[in-house]
Amino acid sequence: MGIGKLGISLAQKTTSWLKASGKTSILQHKPVEAIKIDGLHYSPGFPCDTFQITNNFYLSETFIKSLTNIKGKDNIDTARKIKDSILYRMGYKNPEYLKLGKNHLSSVFSEQLEIGGNYNAERGEILLAQKILDLPKEELIPFLYHELDHMDKFVKLYKGIGEESFYTLISKMNKESFFAKVLAKKGFSYNTTINFDFYKNMSQNIDISDFNIKKWHKAVSEYPGLSPRLSDKYKYVNNPLEVSAYNVQSKVQKILGLPTETARDAFPQNYKTMISKLKNQGITSVKEQEKIIEHIYTICGMKNMDDKLIGLYSKKINGIELTSEEWEYINKVISKAKSDKKYSSVDFIQKCYLETESYIDKKLLTEKEIIEHL
Numbered sequence: 001m002g003i004g005k006l007g008i009s010l011a012q013k014t015t016s017w018l019k020a021s022g023k024t025s026i027l028q029h030k031p032v033e034a035i036k037i038d039g040l041h042y043s044p045g046f047p048c049d050t051f052q053i054t055n056n057f058y059l060s061e062t063f064i065k066s067l068t069n070i071k072g073k074d075n076i077d078t079a080r081k082i083k084d085s086i087l088y089r090m091g092y093k094n095p096e097y098l099k100l101g102k103n104h105l106s107s108v109f110s111e112q113l114e115i116g117g118n119y120n121a122e123r124g125e126i127l128l129a130q131k132i133l134d135l136p137k138e139e140l141i142p143f144l145y146h147e148l149d150h151m152d153k154f155v156k157l158y159k160g161i162g163e164e165s166f167y168t169l170i171s172k173m174n175k176e177s178f179f180a181k182v183l184a185k186k187g188f189s190y191n192t193t194i195n196f197d198f199y200k201n202m203s204q205n206i207d208i209s210d211f212n213i214k215k216w217h218k219a220v221s222e223y224p225g226l227s228p229r230l231s232d233k234y235k236y237v238n239n240p241l242e243v244s245a246y247n248v249q250s251k252v253q254k255i256l257g258l259p260t261e262t263a264r265d266a267f268p269q270n271y272k273t274m275i276s277k278l279k280n281q282g283i284t285s286v287k288e289q290e291k292i293i294e295h296i297y298t299i300c301g302m303k304n305m306d307d308k309l310i311g312l313y314s315k316k317i318n319g320i321e322l323t324s325e326e327w328e329y330i331n332k333v334i335s336k337a338k339s340d341k342k343y344s345s346v347d348f349i350q351k352c353y354l355e356t357e358s359y360i361d362k363k364l365l366t367e368k369e370i371i372e373h374l
Contacts, residue, residue, distance in 0.1 A: 058089035059248070064255045068137045075133040076102065082137070083126065083144055090152065097201045098151060103127035117143060118226075119150040121170060124198030126151070142252040149245040151202075153216050159203040160213040167194055169220055215240065230293065231286050234271050237264045265346045268353040277360045292365050293356060299370050300355040305343060306333045314371045 057063070067085060072078035080100045087095035103117055117128040126147045132140065158166045171192040219240040224232045236242060242264065250260045268274070278289045302309040312326055322330075337343045364370045 058086060059251060061255050063089060064141065064252055067141050068256070070137070076100070076128075078137065079128065079133055079140060079144065082141060083148065086144065086148055090148070091206060092202060093205055094201050097124065097198050099123070099125040101125060101127055102133070103129045117147060119147045119154075121150075121154045122174075122192060122194050124151075124195045124202065138256045138258060141256065142249045142258070145252045146245045146249040149248045150241065153241065153244070154220075155199060155202045156206060156208045156211045157213065157216050157220065158199040159206060160208050160211060161217060163196055163199075166199070167192065169217065170194060173220060173223060173225070229286075230268070230271065230290050233267060237267045261346045266349050268356075269350055270353055270357050274353070274357050274360055277357070281360075281363060281365075283365075292360070295367050296356040296359050296365070296370060297352055299367060300352040300359075303374070304348065304352060304355075305337055309333060310371060310374060313367075317367055317371075 067082050070078060070081045070085060072081045083098065083100050084095040087098065092098075116132050117126065119126050126144075128143070132143060135143075157169075161169070174192050222235075223239050223241055224235040226236065227233060237246075246262045246264045250262050253262075254260045274293060275289055278292060283289055283292065299310065299313070302313060308329065312322060312330060315322060315326075342348055359365070359370055359373075362373070364373050
């Protein structure tokens with residue numbers, strides 16, 4: 001699953017926040033979009049991903065570092081060659097059956113999510129956005145490990161429960177996915193068609209004696225998939241499928257000398273606490289809870305980026321038109337923030353969410369209340 005570098009940074013969104021009126025209704029999206037996602041993402045409307053290996057030979061430091069020497073005729077060919085090398089090391093005799101192509105889902109669902117990559121469990125295929133393929137190999141490799149982790153679990157689950165049960169499981173996951181609902185709103189229906197030839201070939205000679213079928217069947221059946229809603233995102237990052245894939249990704253990043261943080265670390269660590277405190281204040285609607293968190297987080301982000309932005313935002317939500325000089329200042333701040341990694345860092349994101357919680361404690365739940373308090 002994974003969404004490598006999915007998400008839009010707080011800096012990139014500030015201009016649109018300021019241009020929007022104080023009655024904006026894009027409430028579900030911004031808490032997640034504000035996060036700088038560092039892992040690839042699964043697309044559960046189009047069945048998906050996960051994996052676990054019976055031994056750790058494929059995770060040896062020497063092997064992982066050797067992958068950086070692989071070179072193909074172009075970026076996607078390089079990714080395919082690295083993918084095949086990892087699969088061989090994992091014990092798969094026919095890695096060519098797992099296709100790797102370019103991901104175009106982001107354009108289809110651009111209103112909701114920007115998808116960096118996913119493992120499509122129906123077709124037996126990994127799809128990566130061009131921006132992921134263009135990354136240095138040291139950054140690409142952890143994303144591939146993430147998606148291969150997903151693939152491995154689906155292949156082993158298929159072998160453990162058989163075709164009929166596997167089809168039923170994937171169909172259920174598709175039907176309940178965020179993407180299926182988006183398609184339905186656009187007037188499309190989604191029917192599950194599984195490439196069983198892929199699973200038959202990939203599962204040959206694969207040992208599942210140590211594979212916990214019950215655990216991973218439950219994980220897939222409860223998998224919420226990628227969604228812009230924080231409530232779904234909470235279930236997503238805590239599902240065993242994602243926990244496994246992100247743990248592998250983090251370990252590979254460490255071996256390659258990269259920061260070990262992933263998308264899981266960017267999700268608000270105090271999410272449950274914020275929700276609990278809102279419930280104690282009588283706010284039980286999930287939609288309203290996320291709207292409040294989004295608005296407060298937006299203000300906290302701008303405040304920590306540049307104090308002057310709060311004043312300009314205050315003018316905007318009060319219906320005061322900004323001058324050309326003020327817009328010039330905003331664009332200057334945004335331009336600078338886009339190039340400053342601290343505004344998309346886990347530390348910055350978690351700091352903003354902790355401040356969001358502090359305003360909830362004070363029962364300052366609207367933009368105007370918070371700005372007046374400031």
